[in-house]
Amino acid sequence: MKKSNPKDKMENKNQGNVIPATQIIFDKIDALKDNNTIKIEMILNYLKELTIGQTIKKGESLTYVLCGKKWTINIIDITPVAELVCIDQNTQFKLQDQQLQVQNSQQLSQIEQQQQLMYYDHLFNEIQQIIEQNIGEQSNEISLMNLPLIKGVLISGLTGTGKTTILQMLRDKYVEYKPVLISINHLDANNKELQQLLEISQQRNNLILIDDLSSLTDDNMQNVKPSLFKIFDNIQNKKSLIIATITSIKDIPDNLRRSGRFEKEIIIDQPNHEKRVDIMTNEFMKQNIEIEKEILKEISYQMSGFTVNDIRCLVREFYLLKNIQGDNKIKLRQSLQKLNPSGIRDLLADVPKVQWDDIGGYEDIKQEIKKVVEWPLKYPEQFKKLGITPSKGILLYGPPGCSKTLLARALCTQCNLAFIAVKGPEIFSKYVGDSEKTVREIFKKARICAPSVLFFDEIDAIAPQRQGSTDVSDRVLIQLLTEIDGFESLKNVIIIAATNRPASIDKALLRPGRFDHLVFVDVPDRDGRKAIFEVNLKKMKVNEDVTQGLQNLIDKTIGYTGAEICQICREAGLNALNRNIDNEFIDLKDFEMALQKVKPNVTHEDRYQFLQFAKLAQ
Incomplete structure (x- = not known):
């Protein structure tokens, strides 16, 4: 050749x-x-x-x-x-x-659609039934019984849940109903496609598919609404059906959600644990990647809020690591940490990621928290087998500045849990019923984002001991207890609360079944102070005399909290710059000067009160 x-x-x-x-x-x-x-x-x-x-x-x-x-x-x-x-x-x-x-592209497309149907099987069956009953053969029977036909269906779901894919599959499957698919976010300034749709709705029976009504702004919605009303009017006496997608039902006006218009609403839920495992198995098989089912099950428990599209992104990230030597479970975890689940992205605020190594000391407390939260997620079958009910809540109590909030954040980062933080005073409102509604919304968010951690800072401000009155704090406490004990399950939702006034909390919250674990986060001991100094010094450029004098610094900071030790390190850095703005290293004398400025705020009496509460809590 x-x-x-x-x-x-x-x-x-x-x-x-x-x-x-x-x-x-x-x-x-x-x-x-x-x-x-x-x-x-x-x-x-x-x-x-x-x-x-x-x-x-x-x-x-x-x-x-x-x-x-x-x-x-x-x-x-x-x-x-x-x-x-x-x-x-x-x-x-x-x-x-x-x-x-x-x-063979047509045949492959059909196979791909069959695989996608697996993700939405129950949902697709419901939509098929609606189509057959309202524009298919069954519609004749319903009309003979003089019953009204459904004219509009709304499919709602968060971004990435497969709404557009479902419309495309319907378009390809129901060719006999002359389907028309338009995307609202592609409409031009004159809404020509909508006008064409208006003309089509006057002329013949058909299946009308409208994608992404949520992309309409308030002004655009006002412009589009008359056309939608007219289209619905045109199809009242025809065998036609409109199916539209939307991110949230709240995005559409109420006068479009009534009989004869969008009267049927279908919600696409995010895949649950079992469905996520099935989707991952299928997506990895497409790439000729074989991963043990047990690994996928374990990883799935950390994938709250992952949509079908997110799972495909996870497969992509893993594929990029395919040729790197290492355990599949570790590589999956690495891939997972690169992604933010789109299913709950809008529900969560950006929270700085904190690793266990970022928190010096408290090794016993870290292990206890991990045992309470991580074990039920990692070993659910063992808990079920032994009939063990996972704990609902942990109360972290101790002096201010002892890393209670950091411990909760690190737990979420390490276990890939959604972190929902609530400050006590943020709940209260001057309007009757608003505070209780806020509590309900917070717990609803936690259930949607599960597995999640619902962190209440300053819990003593939310749930103080009841005085027998009917003021707002008592009503909020009752609502809080109702949510914890209520009929709606808190599956895979852990409540962590922090306080520096544990004796002020209502006793009803501290009984088993609510806050099962009361954890005393004391000022750090000698090993803890050493670890906190070492964590801070790793980030700083210090002279050798600081390393040599570290033991002396540890001895001089008895009774200091973790936050106060961090403040000493910051002050030492500022002292070095104050001596010479061009200083490249921080000296021991800078730390000694910082010790003169930063004093411990936790008194012996404060510690005694905490220790007394700890004895009673045992």
Whole structure:
């Protein structure tokens, strides 16, 4: 077989009978060990750039250099058929396998749709039933019984849950109903597509599919509403049905949500644990990646709020790590940490990620918190087998500045849990009923985001001991107890509360079944202070005398909280800059000066009160 080098451009490419090739088919790419589509396209594009202007014929082979090695690729077909053709910008390079894929694209599309149906099977069946009953064969029976037909269906769900995919599948499946699919966010300024839809609705029976009503602003909604009303009026006496998607039902006006308009509402929930495992299994199989089911189950418990699209992104991130040596579980965790679940992104505020290593000391407390929260998520089958009910809540109490909030944040970061923080005073409102409503909304958010941690800072401000009155604090406490004990399950929702006044909290909250674990977060001991100094000094440029004098600093900070030790380190840095703005290192004397300024705020009496409460809580 004759070989030609891409670098050898032929001068006569436009002479004689040489015509441009529209398509060149090659046999295979030896440089690749797998059939990765992205890599194939990259190499074919690279080869095309090298060969533009070259003349070739069927049966030749091309050579190219990749990663310092020479490779050969054989030409097995050329379009159009000619003795000699030239390569130009419009020539398409394809592999034989890709050509077969193009020929069978319709069959592959059907297979892909069947796989997608698995994700929405129950939902798709419900929509199919509505279509058959209202514009299909069953609609005749309903009309004979003089019953009204459904004219509009709203499918709601968060971004990435598959709303658009469902509309596309409906369009492809129900060709006999002449489906029309328009996307609201692609409407032009004159709403021409909507006007065409208006005309179509007057002329014939059909299935009308409208994607993304949520993209309408308030002003646009006012402009579009009259057209939607008119379309609904046009189809009242026809076998037509409108199915629209929306992010939230609240985004659509009430006068569009009534009989004869969008009277049927279907909510797409985020995949639950079992469904996430099924989707991951299927998506990994598509990429010829095999991962043990037990690993997928364990990872799935950390994927609250993940939509189908998020799971595909997880597979993509894992694929990029595929050739890196390591345990699949570890690589999955690494992939997971790179993603934010779109299903709950709008419900959560951005919270700084905190690792366990960022918190010096408190090793016993870290282990206890991990045991209470992490074990039920990692080993749910064992808990179920032994009939153990996971704890609902943890109360962290101790002096201010002892890392109570940081411990809760680190737990969420380490276990990949949604973190919902609530400050006590934020709940209260001067309007009757608003405070209780806020509590209900907070718990609703926690259930949606599960597995999640609901963190109440200053819980003593929310749930002080009742005085027998009917003021707002008592009503909030009753609502809080109702949510914890209520009929709606708090599955995979852990409540963590922090306070520096544990004796002020109503006793009803502290009984088993509510806050099961009362954890005393004391001022750090000697080992704890050493760990806190070491965590801070890692980030600072200090002289050797600081390292040598560290034991002395530890001895001088007895009774200091973690926050006060961090403040000493900051003050030491400022002292170094104050001596000389160009200082490159912080000296021991800077720390000693900081010790003179930062004094411990926790008194012996304060500690005694906490220790007394700890004894009673045992």
